[in-house]
Structures are given as structure tokens and as C-alpha cells.
Amino acid sequence: MAYGSSAVGETYAPVGIENETGAGGFVFLCEHASNYIPPSMGTLGLDSEALSSHIAWDPGALGVARALAGLLDSPLVASGLSRLLIDCNRETDAPDLIPVRSELTDIPGNADLDEAARRHRINLAHVPFHAAAEAVISARCAAGLRPAVVSLHSFTPVYKGVSRPWEIGLIHDRDPALAAPVLKALADTTTHVVGDNEPYSPADGVFYSLDRHAQSLGLPHLMIEIRNDLLKTPAQEQGWARLLAPLLKDALAGLDRSGGTHA
Amino acid sequence: MAYGSSAVGETYAPVGIENETGAGGFVFLCEHASNYIPPSMGTLGLDSEALSSHIAWDPGALGVARALAGLLDSPLVASGLSRLLIDCNRETDAPDLIPVRSELTDIPGNADLDEAARRHRINLAHVPFHAAAEAVISARCAAGLRPAVVSLHSFTPVYKGVSRPWEIGLIHDRDPALAAPVLKALADTTTHVVGDNEPYSPADGVFYSLDRHAQSLGLPHLMIEIRNDLLKTPAQEQGWARLLAPLLKDALAGLDRSGGTHA
Structure with missing residues (x-):
């Protein structure tokens, strides 16, 4: 793949x-798929540890998203650039669109950006990510389908010194139609510690993509957050995808049978 | 590279x-770099010959653009999708933005598109191409540079039954600052048959990208068209790039010395 792995001078x-x-009936989104920063933008003043940490991307999220897209035969739209440059899952007027500080790390290359740099x-x-998603x-909508839009993320086990107990979190907003049956299935059939609108909720401003591309259109949707220490290997990524794929499929089938309460 | 060469199910x-x-001082654009059509869009009703012909892309243009970007150490922004889907070098309200006929070929898959399909x-x-170019x-502009924007194209030797004598054409509009010295150098130092606003001119609506990304900003610019029967091999692509690189470099240096008549 070309995105997320390019060296200086390569295509990205x-x-x-x-x-x-x-x-399949889904469209998967992965806004934080990559920690790639074009060579022209340097390192934003960060060391290599920071540039490979969760502040730069959601480690493992692309692997899960890609596996789900395969298992459920559905498209995936993935950003090819680091969230340190700009967070594709934020309103363009959000204060953390281009973070000057992420968790405990100052990002010098994001301080005092003028309007041209922001643009x-x-x-x-x-713009390209959301144009592609749209x-x-x-x-699919124009073809008469009503795809369910699922956004894949990962979160750090310790945030600002506080441990997070959840292994997976499902984030939803005004329409829990897709989230509710998946939450129930995870509770009924697994021993995982599951967050319901944890570790984030839409009040944290993390629902931008799903609101824009699904909630506002009346499409079923769900944001999935997996703790990144459980996504250290491709096998773990595949494992989460194999767990989630049938739950998502059944949840969507349930919605379709119910005649679209999510309309 | 990921664009222009993907098979079903692959990333593009x-x-x-x-x-x-x-x-370097240039930014190269290649709007018609690829004949790739996503599998979801089928073949638009065309046979494989049409899908690989000049109506689908500008054969050889990417090779020349890439070689020039290397020789002049400058960025290249290239579309990864066929012009049959949408022509990135047209206004979005142009009648040939999504052509229903190209040269002598009807494009069934482009007929009677509704607004959703157009969108x-x-x-x-x-949107992604122009967002990336912008x-x-x-x-570069924000960094105080004034890049020259050069768009690379190729044209078919026979169009609607009429042979075209030009081997290379330079297209320019209200500001010939960059075009003029390159035209003169081609006339003085080569035996090529050179078109001056041939085989197209801005009146044909082909100046959209350069107007948007250069002329309207007061940046030097030039559209280069090379006859595609002279771009049959990588060696030919490289040859044109080696010929053009020093002419472009000298032309831009001349502009810089003259203090920017193009401002």
C-alpha cells in the first residue's frame, strides 16, 4: 500500500x-490509520518515539478495519496522513483539529500556525479524506443501498496517568440502533470489559466523521475503539475483526428486519 | 505505485x-495520469481498447511528469483515476466534465447521470486532486516561494480523422511569461514541430487547473502537450523530460532575473 509507509521522495x-x-452492507472508515508525515513537514519538533505513538495515529486500527472490510466484503476509506498534521475526525473549527498539545506532549510544529498553514x-x-468517504x-446511497458506516479507532491504555479498564469501547450518539445490539452481544458472548460511550463519547467531539457521513443522513453507524495494547500483532488485529464481524453483520441484519428504525 | 495500476479489491x-x-522551483501536475476505473464503476460500457486509449488518459504523460519532477527535484501531483470518470482539468460545470462522448466514442456509462452520480x-x-494540488x-507560497506550475499532457496523433503535425504543444493564456522562452528555445535548439497554443488552447476549456492553481495566483505556469506516439516507451518519456528540464529551468531562471513580470 502507498499510504502510511512512504520514505522521502516516494509517492504517497x-x-x-x-x-x-x-x-457487503458496511462502509468502514479509518481516520487515524497512518502516522505518515510528508518529508516536507519534517518532524513537527517531535522525536521518533512520539511520532510512532498513539498521538500520531491509532496503532492497529487500520489492521482491524482492513480485516473487517475483507470479512464483510465492504469498502474501507483510510487516511494516509498522521493525525498530528490534522485530525480528520474533527470539525475544521475544532480547537484540536491541529493539536498544539496531545495528551502530555507539546507539538512545536503545530504552534502558531497561520491561516495559510492551516489551510x-x-x-x-x-478535504481528500472526506471527499473519498462521501x-x-x-x-451506495444512490444505488438504493443504506450502508452502515463503522469507524475504527484504537486508544492508549493509560491516558494522562489514568489507566483505562475497557478493552473495547463502542461510541454512539443520538441513534444507538447499530451500537445497542453489538453492545449486547459483546456482553452476552464475551468476557471483554466493554465501554459504552467510553473511553470517549460524542461530547468529546469525536463523532465528526460519523455524524457527517452517517448520522446526518440517517444511516446506521458505530464507532469502535479498541485498546491498543491488545493490537500489538497482526494476529490480534485479525482476532478482533473475527470477533466483531459476525456481531456487526447480525446487528445490521436485525436493523434491516426491523424495517429501518434508524431512518 | 498505488494509483493507476490496481486490480479488483486492491487499494487505490x-x-x-x-x-x-x-x-526545485516547479510543481508538476498530471490530471490525466491514469486510466484506472474502480471496479465498482465497471467499464462504462466500453471495450478494453477504448479503456486503454487516449480517451481514458494521456498515455505517457505521467512518465514525462515523473521524470521532470525528478530532474528538477520538484513535487508532482497526479490523479489516480481515469478522465472517463471525470476530467480533473475541467470546471465542474463544463459540459465535458463527465464526457458522454469522447472524440468518436460514445461513453454509455456517462449518459444520463443524475445529480448523485455526478456528485x-x-x-x-x-475534489481530492485539487485539494492535493492546492x-x-x-x-510553497506560504514559505515565500513562487513555484512555477507545469501541467503535463499527451495528445493523440489523429483526432476525428485529422492528423496533427505538432510533436509538442505549449499551451498558455494571458501570461506567456514561462511559455515564451520555452517556445523560443524549442525553436532555436530543436527540429521539433512545436505547437503554440496547439493542439489546444485555453479557449477549449483546457486551462482549468493552471488557471485555478497558478494564473489566478500570479504564479508562472505552462501546459505541455506531447504527441502520444512519441511516448511509447519509458526511454521516450525520459528523453522528452531530459530535453525539457533544462529549458524549463532556464525559463524560470530568466523570470526570476527579470524580477517577476509574471506577478
Whole structure:
């Protein structure tokens, strides 16, 4: 793949689309798939440890999203650029759109950006990601389908010194139609510690993508957060995807049977 | 590279950026770099011959653009999708934005598109391409540079039955600052048959990208068209790039010495 792994002078892509032709009922989004920063933007004043940590991306999220897109034969739209440059899951006027501090780390390269630099970040990553997501989702809608939009994320086990007990969290807002049956299935059939609107909730401003591409259109949707210490290997990524795929599929089938309470 | 060469189910990128960190004075654009059509969109009713012909892309243009970006150490922004889906070098209200006929070929898959389908095409390819171009160019401007924007194209030797004598054409509009010295150098130092606003001119609506990303900003710019029967091999692509690179470099140096008549 071209995004997230380029070296100096190589091609990179602000956004990638996978399996667009998939016949499944989902569209997966991965806003924090990559920690790639174009060479022209240097290191933002950060060391390599910070640039590979959760402040730069959601480690493991792309692996889970890709596996789910495969298991459920559905498209995936993934950003190719680090959230340190710009957070594709934030309103463009959000204070943490281009974070000057993330968790406990100051980001010198994001301090005192002028309007031109802000605009550059928006055009480089935010605009292409959402244009691609909109294209993929609106094409399905135009074909008479009502895809469920699922956004994949990972979270750090310790945030600002506080341990987080949840192994997986499901984030939902005004319409829990898709979240509720998945929460129930996780409770009924697994021993995982599951967060319900934890470790984040829409009040934290993390629902931008899903609101824009699903909630506002009346499409089923769900944000999934997995603790990143449980996503250290491809096998773990695959494992979460194998666990979640049938739950998502059953939840969506339940919605379809109920005649679309989510409309 | 990920764009322009994907098979079913593979990743593809609506736009790619190469050598963004290059220290040279140019930004190269290639709107018709690829004939890739996502599997979800089928074949638009065309046979494989049409899908690989000049109506689908500008064969050879990416090779020349990439070689120039290397020789002049400058960024390249290239579309990853076929012009048959949408022409990134047209206004979004142009009648040939999504062509229903190209040269002598009807394009069934483009007939009678509704607004949703039109919107999908725009978001899939046009928006990401121009967002990426704007990001790359505006970042240079914000850094106090005034990059020259050069768009690379190729044209078919016979169009609607009429042979075209030109081997290369330079297209320019209200500001010939960069075009004029390159035209003169080609006339003085080569035996090529050179078109001056041939085989197209801005009156044909082909100046959209350069107007948007350069002329309207007062940046030097030039559109280069090379006849595609002279771009059959990588060696030919490299040859044109080696010919053009010093001419472009000298032309830009002349502008800089003259203190920017193009401002």
C-alpha cells in the first residue's frame, strides 16, 4: 500500500480506498490509520518515539478495519496522513483539529500556525479524506443501498496517568440502533470489559466523521475503539475483526428486519 | 505505485503526491495520469481498447511528469483515476466534465447521470486532486516561494480523422511569461514541430487547473502537450523530460532575473 509507509521522495496518497466494489452492507472508515508525515513537514519538533505513538495515529486500527472490510466484503476509506498534521475526525473549527498539545506532549510544529498553514493541512488531508468517504457512501446511497458506516479507532491504555479498564469501547450518539445490539452481544458472548460511550463519547467531539457521513443522513453507524495494547500483532488485529464481524453483520441484519428504525 | 495500476479489491488512491519535499522551483501536475476505473464503476460500457486509449488518459504523460519532477527535484501531483470518470482539468460545470462522448466514442456509462452520480464523480476524483494540488502549491507560497506550475499532457496523433503535425504543444493564456522562452528555445535548439497554443488552447476549456492553481495566483505556469506516439516507451518519456528540464529551468531562471513580470 502507498499510504502510511512512504520514505522521502516516494509517492504517497492523502487517502486510500480499498475494496470499493465489495458487496457487503458496511462502509468502514479509518481516520487515524497512518502516522505518515510528508518529508516536507519534517518532524513537527517531535522525536521518533512520539511520532510512532498513539498521538500520531491509532496503532492497529487500520489492521482491524482492513480485516473487517475483507470479512464483510465492504469498502474501507483510510487516511494516509498522521493525525498530528490534522485530525480528520474533527470539525475544521475544532480547537484540536491541529493539536498544539496531545495528551502530555507539546507539538512545536503545530504552534502558531497561520491561516495559510492551516489551510494547507486541511487541503492536504481533511478535504481528500472526506471527499473519498462521501464519494463511496453516496454512491451506495444512490444505488438504493443504506450502508452502515463503522469507524475504527484504537486508544492508549493509560491516558494522562489514568489507566483505562475497557478493552473495547463502542461510541454512539443520538441513534444507538447499530451500537445497542453489538453492545449486547459483546456482553452476552464475551468476557471483554466493554465501554459504552467510553473511553470517549460524542461530547468529546469525536463523532465528526460519523455524524457527517452517517448520522446526518440517517444511516446506521458505530464507532469502535479498541485498546491498543491488545493490537500489538497482526494476529490480534485479525482476532478482533473475527470477533466483531459476525456481531456487526447480525446487528445490521436485525436493523434491516426491523424495517429501518434508524431512518 | 498505488494509483493507476490496481486490480479488483486492491487499494487505490484518488490522488498521489510525489517528491513533495523537492527543493526545485516547479510543481508538476498530471490530471490525466491514469486510466484506472474502480471496479465498482465497471467499464462504462466500453471495450478494453477504448479503456486503454487516449480517451481514458494521456498515455505517457505521467512518465514525462515523473521524470521532470525528478530532474528538477520538484513535487508532482497526479490523479489516480481515469478522465472517463471525470476530467480533473475541467470546471465542474463544463459540459465535458463527465464526457458522454469522447472524440468518436460514445461513453454509455456517462449518459444520463443524475445529480448523485455526478456528485460522486466530483468527490471521488476532482475534489481530492485539487485539494492535493492546492495543498502542495499553497505550502510553497506560504514559505515565500513562487513555484512555477507545469501541467503535463499527451495528445493523440489523429483526432476525428485529422492528423496533427505538432510533436509538442505549449499551451498558455494571458501570461506567456514561462511559455515564451520555452517556445523560443524549442525553436532555436530543436527540429521539433512545436505547437503554440496547439493542439489546444485555453479557449477549449483546457486551462482549468493552471488557471485555478497558478494564473489566478500570479504564479508562472505552462501546459505541455506531447504527441502520444512519441511516448511509447519509458526511454521516450525520459528523453522528452531530459530535453525539457533544462529549458524549463532556464525559463524560470530568466523570470526570476527579470524580477517577476509574471506577478
